[in-house]
Amino acid sequence: MLPRRIYQFLIIFLLGIAVLFAVKYLFGLSDYVIPSPADLRDTLAAVYKHYGADVASTLSVAIIGQVVSIFLALMVGILGRQTTWFGSFIKVAAYNVQAYPIVAIAPIIFILFGDGFFSRLLIAAMICYFPILLSVLGIMSEPVKEIEHFYRVTGRMRWQLEVKIRAFENLNKLTTVISGSATLAMAGTIVAEFIAANAGIGYSIRIALYQSDLSKILVALFLIGITLAVYQGLLEAAGRMIGKGVTVTR
Amino acid sequence: MKKIWTGFLFVILLTAAQFLPAGLLAAEGGKEQLTYRLKWLFNVSVMGDLYAGEMGFFEGANLDVTVKEGGPERDAIRELELGYADFGVASADQVIRALSKGSPVVVLAQLFQVNPLQWIYRPDRVEITQVKDLKAKTVGVTFGGNDETIMRTLLASQGLSEGDVRIYSVRYDYTPFYRRKADLWPVYVNSQGPIISWKLKRAGERVAFFDPSAHGVKFVANSVVTSVRMVREHPDTVKRFMQALLQGWEAAFKPENSKAALEVLSKYDRDTPRPILEKQLAMTRKLVKPADSVDIGTFDREAWQQTERIMLEQQQIKAPVGVDKVLIQF
Numbered sequence: 001m002l003p004r005r006i007y008q009f010l011i012i013f014l015l016g017i018a019v020l021f022a023v024k025y026l027f028g029l030s031d032y033v034i035p036s037p038a039d040l041r042d043t044l045a046a047v048y049k050h051y052g053a054d055v056a057s058t059l060s061v062a063i064i065g066q067v068v069s070i071f072l073a074l075m076v077g078i079l080g081r082q083t084t085w086f087g088s089f090i091k092v093a094a095y096n097v098q099a100y101p102i103v104a105i106a107p108i109i110f111i112l113f114g115d116g117f118f119s120r121l122l123i124a125a126m127i128c129y130f131p132i133l134l135s136v137l138g139i140m141s142e143p144v145k146e147i148e149h150f151y152r153v154t155g156r157m158r159w160q161l162e163v164k165i166r167a168f169e170n171l172n173k174l175t176t177v178i179s180g181s182a183t184l185a186m187a188g189t190i191v192a193e194f195i196a197a198n199a200g201i202g203y204s205i206r207i208a209l210y211q212s213d214l215s216k217i218l219v220a221l222f223l224i225g226i227t228l229a230v231y232q233g234l235l236e237a238a239g240r241m242i243g244k245g246v247t248v249t250r
Numbered sequence: 251m252k253k254i255w256t257g258f259l260f261v262i263l264l265t266a267a268q269f270l271p272a273g274l275l276a277a278e279g280g281k282e283q284l285t286y287r288l289k290w291l292f293n294v295s296v297m298g299d300l301y302a303g304e305m306g307f308f309e310g311a312n313l314d315v316t317v318k319e320g321g322p323e324r325d326a327i328r329e330l331e332l333g334y335a336d337f338g339v340a341s342a343d344q345v346i347r348a349l350s351k352g353s354p355v356v357v358l359a360q361l362f363q364v365n366p367l368q369w370i371y372r373p374d375r376v377e378i379t380q381v382k383d384l385k386a387k388t389v390g391v392t393f394g395g396n397d398e399t400i401m402r403t404l405l406a407s408q409g410l411s412e413g414d415v416r417i418y419s420v421r422y423d424y425t426p427f428y429r430r431k432a433d434l435w436p437v438y439v440n441s442q443g444p445i446i447s448w449k450l451k452r453a454g455e456r457v458a459f460f461d462p463s464a465h466g467v468k469f470v471a472n473s474v475v476t477s478v479r480m481v482r483e484h485p486d487t488v489k490r491f492m493q494a495l496l497q498g499w500e501a502a503f504k505p506e507n508s509k510a511a512l513e514v515l516s517k518y519d520r521d522t523p524r525p526i527l528e529k530q531l532a533m534t535r536k537l538v539k540p541a542d543s544v545d546i547g548t549f550d551r552e553a554w555q556q557t558e559r560i561m562l563e564q565q566q567i568k569a570p571v572g573v574d575k576v577l578i579q580f
Contacts, residue, residue, distance in 0.1 A: 032351035033331050039351075107423050198393075198419035207394030211566070212325055212347055 001240075002233035009229040013222055035215040043215035048223070051216075054201040055223045058189050059231065061117065061200065065124030066185035070178060073129045077136030078163055091137070098130040106195050120192040120200065127188030128181050135177040139170040175239030182232050186224065281314040282487055287335040288320040289472055292518035293441045294530035295366065296339070297511060298538070298546065302498020304514045311494035313487075327355050330477045337480075337491060342470035342557045342573075343396055349571040354478035356576045358492050359547030360554075361499070362471040364537045367397055369434040369460040370446055376433045378460050381408040388416040390427065390435040395420075397436040400462050400469050403560050407466060434460060440537055444529035445522070468553035469560065481578065492547075492580040499546040503535045549577045 017040075024034035031039050080090040102123055113119045140163065147165050151157040167174060193202025201220050208216035288296050299317055302308055308315040318335070320326065326338025327348045339361070340348075348355050369389070371378055376387055381404050391398045397420070405415065418432040424446060427435035437443050439459050447457050462469065474495065481488055502511045508531065515527050522530070538546050551574060558573045 027332075029331055030348070030351055030353040032348040032353035033328050035351075107425065110421070110423070111425055195421065203393075209322065210392070210394035212328075212344060 001236055002230065005229045005233040005236075006226065009225050013225055017218070032212070033214075035218070039215050040218060043213075044219050044222075047216060047219055051201060051204060051220055051223050054199070054204050055220075055227050058186065058193060058200040058202065058224075059227055061120050061192075062124055062182070062185040062189040063231075065121050065189055066128055066178075066181055068121065069125040069129030069181065069185065070132055072125065073132035073136045076133055077140045078159075080133075080137055081140035094130070094133055097126070102127060102191060103195060106192075120189055123192035123195070124185055124188035127191060128185040131184060132177055132181050135173065139173060140166055142166065142170075144169045171242070175236075175242065179232050179235035179239055182235055183228060186228050186231075190224070281309070281312050283314045284316070284336045284487070284491060285334065286315050286317050287324060287326040287329050287338040288318060289324075289326060289339040289341065290320045292319055293522075294515060294519070294527065294534050295438065295441055295472065297515060297531065297534060298361070298499025298502045299339075299495065300514050300518055301502035301507075301511055302495050304517070305498065305501065305510070307494040307498040307501070308491075311490040313491060313494060315491070327353055327475060330355060330475065330480075336487075337474060337476045339472050340475045341396065341472060342554060343399065343561060343566070345473065345475060345576070346558050346561055346567060346571055346573055349573060349576065350567040350569070355475050356478055356481055356578050357473050357475050357549075357573075358488065358578060358580055359474040359496060360470060360549050360577075361473060361547065362537050363540050363544060363548070363550060364461070364463050365396075365400075365469050365471040366438045366440045366534075366537050367400065367436060367469075367471065368439040368443070368462065369397075370427070370437045370439075370443065370457050371434045371460060372430075372450075373456055373458040375430070378434070378458070381405070381465050382410070384434070385410060385414050386416070387433040388418050388431065390418045390420040390432040392420040392436060395436075396469060399560060399564055399566065400467055402564060403467050403469075404462055404465060406563075440530055440534040443533060444526050448526060448529075467560075468550065468556050470550065470553050470557050474547070489580050496545075496547045499538065503531075503539055503546070547579075549579060551577065 020034050021037065023029070024036075035043070076090055076094050080087050080094065105126075106119075106123065109119050109122055113122065144165050147169070148157065148162065151161060151165075189200065190202035190205070193200035194206050195202075201224060205217055205220050208214075208220065286299065288299060290296070292300065296317075303315060303317050320339065325344070326335060326340045327344055329335035330338055331353060337358075340355075345355060345357055377383060378387075384405070389401060391401050402412075405412065418426060420426075420436060424435060426432050427446075428450075437446060437459075439461075443459060450457050474492070476488060501507055502514075508528075511531060512524065512527055515531065516522075516524060519527065554573050554577060558567075558571060561567050562570060
């Protein structure tokens with residue numbers, strides 16, 4: 001699965017680059033508009049170490065951000081699954097926070113937490129958590145009647161048990177959402193870095209944009225893509241292992 | 251069925267028309283239609299461009315010019331090559347970078363004689379009369395931006411290294427400066443300067459500006475650009491456009507036209523209070539027309555050569571581009 005994810009990404013990326021080169025040579029555009037293959041190769045050789053370290057920094061924040069957002073989404077999802085006033089209040093609060101554009105909230109975050117690690121993490125988590133929350137809410141609000149009925153009529157149902165039943169019955173959905181949210185966590189971290197941080201690949205992309213250097217941006221996109229493909233592949237593998245473990249336990 | 255095909259063909263033609271290169275469409279009344287891509291959003295830095303459009307200077311030259319806002323993601327030189335724009339505004343470093351990568355761009359006028367990019371500071375807190383006063387100060391710098399290049403050049407000119415100052419990475423808001431985390435902060439003195447000064451004045455603070463050009467670093471700012479092809483194939487259009495544009499700039503900064511200029515500016519820049527706009531206009535006048543004898547649009551060739559030299563020294567370009575050759579005064 002992991003090698004497949006990597007070569008699928010390579011196919012997509014190379015197709016994209018091929019389209020760019022086709023446009024470049026078809027319309028006779030200069031290297032300023034679209035870099036030449038030699039320019040791209042030289043840039044890759046010049047910046048891959050520096051950008052590789054930046055991507056690793058971004059990924060580390062993205063992973064922590066993803067864990068935070070999964071935890072947050074589970075908490076909000078569990079609280080919001082109830083049809084009580086509090087459950088509805090939690091949902092409204094969660095939805096409203098998501099409705100605000102991050103660039104508008106960012107200055108408040110920077111005033112409160114500065115422009116270091118925590119701000120990057122918070123913005124990444126904010127961008128990542130909402131899709132997870134929607135899935136968790138969907139899963140947690142849907143009763144597994146055939147199992148839950150037994151515990152209810154015997155009076156042994158507790159909220160912890162309810163959450164466990166619904167989570168295990170929808171484990172595949174949950175792992176798919178979690179591995180998919182890796183993309184959002186990465187995107188969220190890059191947005192945070194682009195807006196304000198002084199580290200990470202988003203920050204390097206911002207500098208490249210200031211310098212109108214498309215070669216650097218393409219190299220950054222390549223490194224982000226390949227890293228994400230590997231990370232998602234690993235998450236999927238972990239999800240499959242957990243799924244098998246649960247099946248064996250049953 | 252025939253109607254469906256006719257409709258389908260109409261949609262295709264309509265779509266294709268959107269992709270026609272700018273300038274090829276003839277507007278109503280036989281006016282030539284042109285697209286002019288600015289470097290930044292509508293504010294006082296594009297005063298003359300807006301004035302030329304609003305007060306009929308383009309129309310008088312039989313041109314129908316669409317003046318489009320710029321922004322961080324816009325690059326006029328790229329748009330010229332791609333045919334999305336006929337004229338544009340770009341900074342000198344953009345022009346030199348584009349030339350170094352083979353872009354067929356030419357410069358038609360230098361709008362700012364003095365670069366508006368300067369550093370704001372609190373004179374009650376730090377005293378900056380010479381470059382050496384920057385030593386041990388916390389200086390805001392946008393990594394990758396023009397201000398980084400200018401600051402590095404300033405420091406190098408006085409034998410200072412980066413270790414002699416504390417560099418503070420600049421982002422898009424001024425909070426670190428307001429919170430005194432940085433002593434100097436880069437601003438566009440004509441547009442952002444009056445706003446920040448006003449805010450700090452209300453808080454009882456005084457501000458001053460550190461101007462790199464006063465210390466020998468002349469890094470050229472906004473200039474009007476077009477493609478080599480445009481100059482070669484439509485020299486008359488270029489001439490008419492430039493005449494109308496520069497007449498617009500000159501008129502906008504004549505003291506007797508201040509009221510009209512402010513009317514135009516407030517129409518496009520609605521969020522800035524009128525007293526601030528007045529200050530912005532006065533400050534911009536000093537940057538584009540530092541003396542009555544200086545015509546707006548005049549090239550400071552020495553400054554262009556210095557800009558190229560700085561970029562070469564800082565390895566932003568691999569080899570000299572001979573920027574002097576693409577400065578064409580119409």
